[in-house]
Structure formats: structure tokens, C-alpha cells
Amino acid sequence: MRKLLIIFILFAQFSYTQDDIVIKDIFNTSLTKSKAYSWLDYLSNQIGGRLSGSLEAERAVEWGKSELEKLNFDKVWLQPVMVPRWVRGPKEFALIETEPGITFNVPIAALGGSVATPSVGLKAEVIEVFSLKELEELGKEKIDGKIVFFNRPMEPEFIQTFTAYGRAVDQRALGALEASKYGAIGIIVRSMNLRLDDHPHTGGLTYGDLPESKKIPAAAISTNGAEKLSSLLKIKPKLKFLFRQQCKQMSDVMSYNVIAEKKGTTFPDEIILVAGHLDSWDTGDGSHDDGAGIVHSMDLINIFDNINYKPKRTIRVVLYMNEENGKRGSIKYKEISDREKLNHIFAIESDAGGFLPLGFSFTTDNEKFLKILEWKKFFAPYFINVFIKGGSGADIENLRTDSNVLAGLRPNSQRYFDYHHTEIDTFDAINKRELELGSGAIASLVYLFDKYGIE
Amino acid sequence: MRKLLIIFILFAQFSYTQDDIVIKDIFNTSLTKSKAYSWLDYLSNQIGGRLSGSLEAERAVEWGKSELEKLNFDKVWLQPVMVPRWVRGPKEFALIETEPGITFNVPIAALGGSVATPSVGLKAEVIEVFSLKELEELGKEKIDGKIVFFNRPMEPEFIQTFTAYGRAVDQRALGALEASKYGAIGIIVRSMNLRLDDHPHTGGLTYGDLPESKKIPAAAISTNGAEKLSSLLKIKPKLKFLFRQQCKQMSDVMSYNVIAEKKGTTFPDEIILVAGHLDSWDTGDGSHDDGAGIVHSMDLINIFDNINYKPKRTIRVVLYMNEENGKRGSIKYKEISDREKLNHIFAIESDAGGFLPLGFSFTTDNEKFLKILEWKKFFAPYFINVFIKGGSGADIENLRTDSNVLAGLRPNSQRYFDYHHTEIDTFDAINKRELELGSGAIASLVYLFDKYGIE
Numbered sequence: 001m002r003k004l005l006i007i008f009i010l011f012a013q014f015s016y017t018q019d020d021i022v023i024k025d026i027f028n029t030s031l032t033k034s035k036a037y038s039w040l041d042y043l044s045n046q047i048g049g050r051l052s053g054s055l056e057a058e059r060a061v062e063w064g065k066s067e068l069e070k071l072n073f074d075k076v077w078l079q080p081v082m083v084p085r086w087v088r089g090p091k092e093f094a095l096i097e098t099e100p101g102i103t104f105n106v107p108i109a110a111l112g113g114s115v116a117t118p119s120v121g122l123k124a125e126v127i128e129v130f131s132l133k134e135l136e137e138l139g140k141e142k143i144d145g146k147i148v149f150f151n152r153p154m155e156p157e158f159i160q161t162f163t164a165y166g167r168a169v170d171q172r173a174l175g176a177l178e179a180s181k182y183g184a185i186g187i188i189v190r191s192m193n194l195r196l197d198d199h200p201h202t203g204g205l206t207y208g209d210l211p212e213s214k215k216i217p218a219a220a221i222s223t224n225g226a227e228k229l230s231s232l233l234k235i236k237p238k239l240k241f242l243f244r245q246q247c248k249q250m251s252d253v254m255s256y257n258v259i260a261e262k263k264g265t266t267f268p269d270e271i272i273l274v275a276g277h278l279d280s281w282d283t284g285d286g287s288h289d290d291g292a293g294i295v296h297s298m299d300l301i302n303i304f305d306n307i308n309y310k311p312k313r314t315i316r317v318v319l320y321m322n323e324e325n326g327k328r329g330s331i332k333y334k335e336i337s338d339r340e341k342l343n344h345i346f347a348i349e350s351d352a353g354g355f356l357p358l359g360f361s362f363t364t365d366n367e368k369f370l371k372i373l374e375w376k377k378f379f380a381p382y383f384i385n386v387f388i389k390g391g392s393g394a395d396i397e398n399l400r401t402d403s404n405v406l407a408g409l410r411p412n413s414q415r416y417f418d419y420h421h422t423e424i425d426t427f428d429a430i431n432k433r434e435l436e437l438g439s440g441a442i443a444s445l446v447y448l449f450d451k452y453g454i455e
Numbered sequence: 456m457r458k459l460l461i462i463f464i465l466f467a468q469f470s471y472t473q474d475d476i477v478i479k480d481i482f483n484t485s486l487t488k489s490k491a492y493s494w495l496d497y498l499s500n501q502i503g504g505r506l507s508g509s510l511e512a513e514r515a516v517e518w519g520k521s522e523l524e525k526l527n528f529d530k531v532w533l534q535p536v537m538v539p540r541w542v543r544g545p546k547e548f549a550l551i552e553t554e555p556g557i558t559f560n561v562p563i564a565a566l567g568g569s570v571a572t573p574s575v576g577l578k579a580e581v582i583e584v585f586s587l588k589e590l591e592e593l594g595k596e597k598i599d600g601k602i603v604f605f606n607r608p609m610e611p612e613f614i615q616t617f618t619a620y621g622r623a624v625d626q627r628a629l630g631a632l633e634a635s636k637y638g639a640i641g642i643i644v645r646s647m648n649l650r651l652d653d654h655p656h657t658g659g660l661t662y663g664d665l666p667e668s669k670k671i672p673a674a675a676i677s678t679n680g681a682e683k684l685s686s687l688l689k690i691k692p693k694l695k696f697l698f699r700q701q702c703k704q705m706s707d708v709m710s711y712n713v714i715a716e717k718k719g720t721t722f723p724d725e726i727i728l729v730a731g732h733l734d735s736w737d738t739g740d741g742s743h744d745d746g747a748g749i750v751h752s753m754d755l756i757n758i759f760d761n762i763n764y765k766p767k768r769t770i771r772v773v774l775y776m777n778e779e780n781g782k783r784g785s786i787k788y789k790e791i792s793d794r795e796k797l798n799h800i801f802a803i804e805s806d807a808g809g810f811l812p813l814g815f816s817f818t819t820d821n822e823k824f825l826k827i828l829e830w831k832k833f834f835a836p837y838f839i840n841v842f843i844k845g846g847s848g849a850d851i852e853n854l855r856t857d858s859n860v861l862a863g864l865r866p867n868s869q870r871y872f873d874y875h876h877t878e879i880d881t882f883d884a885i886n887k888r889e890l891e892l893g894s895g896a897i898a899s900l901v902y903l904f905d906k907y908g909i910e
Binding site: 027028031032156157159161192195356358359381382383385386412414415417418431433434437 | 482483486487611612614616649650811812813836837838840841867869870873886887888890892
């Protein structure tokens with residue numbers, strides 16, 4: 001009887017000839033044996049926000065390595081990389097003063113990389129603008145000595161909220177650099193958020209080549225705060241805005257990408273890379289950005305082991321460091337990959353949240369994309385139907401070659417900017433099943449690339 | 456100049472020849488001018504849970520009529536219907552007693568329609584079962600005088616959580632009826648919930664033809680409570696369960712379906728019906744079940760008016776009463792529709808929550824379904840890709856004829872049973888954009904059926 005059972009089990013495994021059966025098995029496994037949710041619980045609740053160079057980032061690296069070592073990889077290692085270290089300091093403070101003694105508190109968060117205000121705060125008149133271009137039109141005369149308030153909202157009519165983000169984020173990324181050129185002494189940016197609420201959204205900025213003396217402090221204001229400031233400006237154009245932040249750029253410190261590798265049984269020189277980024281902003285605990293991508297990536301080998309699938313090609317899981325404010329981990333990985341002449345035939349990144357997976361976007365040539373479209377049918381039973389050409393992810397996009405395929409997981413983006421870079425990007429905003437379906441989606445796509453390659 | 460502008464506007468309207476342009480306009484409008492979110496705010500937060508026969512249900516009827524009258528309908532009226540009136544009474548109470556004096560509180564909610572326990576509560580030994588069939592196997596000997604604890608969980612591996620619900624809900628619907636036949640004195644049912652938490656999920660039951668004396672009290676226990684009870688039973692099989700609930704079935708009372716109609720310009724005798732249900736369970740405020748469906752339906756004419764679309768066929772919006780515990784509104788509507796020989800060529804119901812719309816399920820013949828599939832391409836830009844054959848909705852399914860088409864909106868179902876029939880089905884669990892995309896999806900499909908009919 002026992003022998004018969006073993007034969008049956010062997011038969012059952014070898015009878016996995018149809019891809020749809022394997023993929024069903026992958027999704028079943030993801031909904032019943034995924035480790036994504038419990039991993040993310042630990043990363044979010046026991047480690048928390050983990051900005052590059054912080055103690056939390058150090059702990060996240062240790063944790064990532066230690067968890068990957070428990071899985072069935074051949075090798076897990078740390079790849080050293082120098083990262084910027086920016087510290088927020090004490091909680092920021094801001095108010096609108098419509099006349100002496102009449103004030104309105106508003107929630108702000110320093111933008112990542114910003115300089116501090118004077119320790120007593122920075123107080124000045126405000127000029128509201130809706131684009132970088134408007135600065136040029138207003139000119140130095142109208143801007144000099146003022147705080148520039150960038151208030152162009154994200155546009156609600158875009159179905160992909162990342163598109164709306166891309167069309168508004170120049171204010172946050174370049175606002176300080178550009179406003180400084182016209183003599184502004186600080187900037188306030190409407191949060192990158194489609195809804196009205198009280199959470200300021202931090203995020204990176206650049207000062208370009210500005211000398212130290214020309215760097216002006218920059219903060220995000222919540223969307224409700226922005227609405228209030230805008231409406232008060234209409235009544236009291238001479239009102240003053242005061243904000244205080246004690247953030248600071250420290251010296252670069254050593255950190256690490258965490259890498260795990262399982263050699264392929266048949267094509268060990270063809271690498272399939274699965275990635276997310278381990279660092280996060282410091283305001284929340286980075287559950288969606290990008291704890292979800294980290295645990296999606298880690299879950300791959302857990303799922304493959306559960307269904308007893310042995311990859312033919314080499315699988316690499318990379319937990320990138322420093323996506324948020326420097327991409328140093330990505331640059332370092334690429335540099336070493338080039339030096340070692342590694343051949344990444346396929347790479348996929350999950351960095352758009354832990355929401356319901358709707359599909360993937362692919363960076364590749366048309367011929368390969370048409371081949372990939374033939375796999376779409378395998379995903380329809382899981383309501384995953386979006387196979388489009390488009391970007392992959394900020395960390396992996398530098399791995400593009402003429403012949404390979406890059407992809408990005410595309411989850412439901414409608415709620416993403418409610419949480420992004422705020423104190424409410426926390427574990428309670430994660431739905432277990434949606435997170436697990438993301439693991440299943442990635443594992444299924446990797447299975448197909450592993451089985452069929454890209455030729 | 457003004458004249459030119461008017462000509463341009465007219466031209467812009469008449470140039471709407473391509474359906475994809477109209478549908479883009481519908482979705483843009485839904486994301487910028489929908490009233491769904493503010494309506495739902497009022498219905499949920501100012502009226503609240505509205506079980507049939509309650510004062511809240513009465514207020515919801517008045518509100519629905521008054522809001523529909525503000526829209527561009529030809530006629531709004533109330534359709535009287537007698538509905539059951541069941542009242543929950545004071546908050547229920549339950550505990551597990553492993554030995555005298557050692558007790559564990561657990562959260563329960565009386566099932567809708569259940570009889571009360573004695574006023575001091577009902578206390579007995581517990582027998583845990585996993586199916587109705589198991590009752591038969593155990594027989595009267597093992598069940599008599601006990602509380603039956605139905606503990607079969609919803610199965611996580613189903614992608615459509617409604618499938619898992621359908622496979623588990625017999626315990627809630629029929630458990631009391633069946634257990635009573637074997638002498639049980641009460642039942643406790645594991646909540647219809649895929650996750651582990653502390654919220655009991657109420658919902659309807661039937662006692663079938665049981666005489667009054669044989670009706671036994673029935674309550675849902677939270678999934679965490681069910682896990683605790685199950686694990687304690689393994690250590691202390693003789694433990695006792697005590698629960699107290701003072702719910703009561705009162706006499707039927709008069710209530711109403713709320714109906715609004717806009718006559719078609721070209722085919723006034725062909726009716727297109729859009730519906731949700733106005734009643735909800737009493738524990739939460741019924742935002743997802745089915746406040747969302749109500750405001751989706753009401754939003755249709757708001758959207759059409761905004762894009763200046765005049766329906767060729769007659770549009771009816773029906774806010775059904777009493778879906779949750781009797782379907783009397785549905786039965787009444789059908790009865791009068793038959794009497795008046797109305798021709799509903801298409802009906803769509805939204806009763807699966809206000810989450811991201813993924814598609815529709817259709818009840819119709821294969822020939823019509825194939826024609827409908829040709830419209831799928833119009834929805835792809837909005838990541839709405841699920842066009843499947845299947846059920847429509849509990850209220851409209853009786854409108855099926857040999858020649859018409861019924862449909863149900865199919866939103867993302869992964870989170871639905873976190874909230875369903877609990878005190879956390881509240882407005883804060885609604886995402887504005889996801890709700891609005893539901894309005895857009897329904898309006899777009901109605902536009903196509905209105906323009907092309909079903910022949």
C-alpha cells in the first residue's frame with residue numbers, strides 16, 4: 001500500500017505536463033502556504049520604517065539574510081554598497097498665520113534630502129503656483145524672499161494612478177531646485193495623494209548642482225492642509241507660513257543588497273531575477289512600499305519548494321537597498337553584474353504595493369512581447385488580465401539588454417497613493433489574500449520564463 | 456466668438472460616434488463628477504444600518520426617493536411591499552466555560568430570523584461538526600440536548616471568495632433547521648469570513664416548516680472565537696457554551712421599493728433596469744452590502760446627464776427593499792412587472808461591494824453572450840476584463856426571460872468577506888475611486904445595451 005502511494009505521488013508529480021495545472025497549483029499554494037503575510041508582519045511591525053543608513057535598515061538587512069538562509073537557496077550573501085544617510089530629526093511643525101496671533105496648524109513632512117529650516121523655523125509670505133513653468137513666468141521679483149507653495153493636484157481621471165503621480169511629482173522632485181533659482185527661501189508641496197486627508201507624503205527631492213548656500217528647505221503638506229492654505233490665500237494674500245524641520249544629510253554609510261541564488265538545473269548561466277526594495281521611508285513602516293515587494297520576492301522559492309518545482313534556470317532574489325533616495329543598491333548590483341558578465345534573461349520587480357494583482361507590464365521587443373501574450377490565458381482564471389508594454393521597476397530597469405525581458409507587477413493602484421510615503425503605510429493596510437495573490441502571480445510568471453526561456 | 460464656441464460644443468457632442476470615446480467620457484465623469492461617494496457618506500453615516508422594517512429602513516426609503524427626485528428622471532415612486540421585521544434586541548453575549556468559574560468571552564451575533572435564548576441564556580455541552588451531513592452520521596444520541604457548533608471554514612483556495620461563501624453558507628442558512636431535527640437546543644456557526652478576526656458575521660437562516668417549539672436559537676461566532684472554542688474542545692470535551700440573545704420576529708410591516716424611471720426616446724417599451732438593495736443588516740452601516748449598489752445605481756443618470764447622453768430605451772433604477780431576509784421587494788417587483796407585462800431587455804445588479812470593478816457576469820444565451828464579448832475591448836483601458844457567464848444578483852434574477860440579458864457587477868472580492876454582515880461594514884472601508892469606477896463600469900455597460908439593444 002505504501003509503495004503504491006509513493007508510485008502514485010511520483011506519478012502525480014510527473015503528470016504535471018500542463019502549465020495551467022502547475023499554475024493552479026502555484027495559486028493554491030500562494031493562498032494556503034504563502035509566508036508573505038507573516039514575513040511582512042515581522043518586517044513592518046518588528047522592524048518598521050527603514051530608511052537607508054538607519055538602524056532599522058541594518059536590522060532589515062540582517063533579517064532578510066537570515067530568512068532567505070532558511071529557504072532552499074544555494075547561496076545567500078550581502079553585497080556592500082555605500083548609501084546616503086538622511087535623518088528627519090524631531091517631528092516637523094507648521095502653521096499658517098493669517099494675522100498676528102491668528103494661526104492654523106497644518107500637517108507637514110520634510111521631503112527626503114531636504115535641508116533644515118533655521119531652528120526657530122522659517123516664516124515668510126507664500127506664493128501659490130501650479131507648475132515649475134509658472135515660476136519662470138512670475139520671475140524673481142514675485143518670488144524672491146517667499147515660500148513657494150506648489151499646489152497642482154494629482155489628476156483623478158487617470159485610471160493608472162501612477163500616471164497621475166508621474167505628472168505631478170516634478171513639483172516635489174524639482175520644486176526646491178527651481179524655486180531657489182528665483183530667490184525663494186523655502187517650498188511647500190501639496191502631497192502626492194488623490195484624496196483629501198491629513199497625511200503629508202514625504203519623498204525624495206534633488207538640489208541638482210546647487211551650492212550648499214542655495215539649498216532651501218522643502219516640505220510636503222497634507223492635501224487638506226493644501227486646500228486650507230489655498231483658500232486662506234484667497235482671503236488673506238499676505239498671510240505668512242511658518243515651518244520648522246531639523247532634518248540633516250549625514251555622511252554616507254555602508255549598507256547592503258541582500259541576494260539569494262539557486263542554481264538552475266539545466267541552464268545555470270541564464271539568470272531570472274525577482275526583486276523588491278528593502279529600504280522604505282521612515283514615516284510609516286513601509287508595508288506597501290516596498291515590504292510587499294520584498295515578501296513577494298522571498299515567497300518565490302517557498303512556493304516552488306511547496307509544489308516541488310526545480311527551476312531549470314538560475315533564480316536570484318534581490319532585496320535592493322536605497323531605492324527611495326539614491327538607487328545606490330541598483331547601481332551597485334548592475335556594476336557588479338556587468339563586471340561578472342551575468343546574463344539576466346528575465347527580471348521582475350514588485351514595487352507598486354501589495355494590492356490585488358491585475359497583471360504585468362513588460363519592457364522588451366515586440367516579438368518577445370507577442371510571445372508573452374500567449375501566456376495571458378494562463379492568468380485569466382485568477383482575474384489577472386493586464387499584460388501591457390511599459391516600465392518594469394526603478395531598481396531593475398538598468399538590467400535591460402537588447403535581448404532580455406523586464407517586467408513589473410501591476411497591482412490595483414487605486415488605493416496606493418492613499419498610503420504612499422506616509423505614516424499610514426502600515427501593516428493594517430495590507431490584505432492577506434491580495435498580498436498572497438501577488439506572490440502567486442510572480443511565481444507563475446517566473447515558472448513560465450524558467451520553463452520556456454526567452455528564445 | 457461665442458457663436459463659434461457653441462458650434463464647437465455642438466460639434467463636439469455630435470462627433471461622439473465612437474463608443475470608446477463615449478466610454479472614456481463616462482469613466483472620466485465617474486472619477487470627477489460622481490455623486491456616489493457623498494451619497495454613500497449620507498446613507499452610511501447619517502442613516503446607518505437599515506434592516507427591513509426598521510426606522511432606518513424607513514428613513515432610507517425617504518432619502519432614496521428624495522435624492523432620485525433631484526435627478527433627471529420622468530417619475531419616481533414607491534412600490535409598497537410587506538416585509539418581515541426582525542429585531543436583534545440588546546447586544547448578544549456568549550462565553551465558554553471549561554470548568555465552573557473558568558470562562559472565556561467570545562464575540563457572537565444572533566443570526567437574522569433566529570429566536571431568542573431564554574432570558575438567562577442557554578448553556579449546554581457543545582458538539583463540533585463540519586457539515587450538515589455529519590449531523591446525520593452522529594444521530595440524535597450524540598446531539599440531543601447539546602449546542603451544535605458548525606465549524607467548517609471558508610476555503611481559501613477559491614479565487615472568487617463568493618464561491619467559498621456558497622460552499623460554506625449552508626451551515627448558517629440550514630444549520631438550525633437540521634440540528635433541531637436531532638434534538639439540538641441551539642447552534643453556533645463559524646462566521647463566513649476567510650480571515651481570523653473578532654467580528655461575528657450575521658446573516659439569514661431558515662427554520663423551514665419547523666413548528667415554533669422546535670425553533671432553536673442560532674448565532675454566528677467570530678473566526679477567532681471559533682478557533683478558540685475548537686481548540687478548547689480538544690482539551691476539555693465536556694466544556695459548556697453559554698449564550699444569550701433577545702432577538703425577536705415581529706409582525707410584518709409595510710415598506711417600499713424605490714423606483715425611478717426615465718422614458719426612452721426611441722424604444723420606450725424596452726426597459727433597462729439598474730439595481731441594488733436599500734436594506735442592510737443592522738450590525739454595521741451596510742456601506743459595501745449594499746450601500747455601494749444603491750449609489751452605483753443612482754449614479755447612472757447623474758453620469759448620463761453630465762455627458763449629455765439621452766437614453767433611447769427606458770431606464771429604471773430600482774432600490775430594492777428586503778434582499779437580506781426575505782427578498783420580498785424582489786418578489787413584489789416581479790409580480791407587478793408581470794401584471795403590467797413589462798419588457799426588461801437588460802437588468803444589472805450591483806450587490807458584491809464597492810471594491811475595484813473587475814468585470815461582469817452575465818445570465819443569457821450563448822449567442823447573446825458572444826455578442827456581448829465583442830464589447831469587452833471597450834473596458835480593457837479601465838482594467839475591466841472579466842466577462843463571464845454566471846449569476847446576476849439575488850433581486851433581479853427572477854426577471855430572466857428566454858430572450859433577455861441579466862448581469863451582475865463583479866468587483867474585487869478578496870476583501871468582501873472581511874466586512875460582510877459585520878459591524879465593520881462601514882463607510883471607512885470604502886475607497887472613493889474604486890466606488891466611482893463601479894459607477895463608470897455600470898454606466899458604460901448600460902450605454903452599450905441602450906445604444907445597441909439585444910437583438
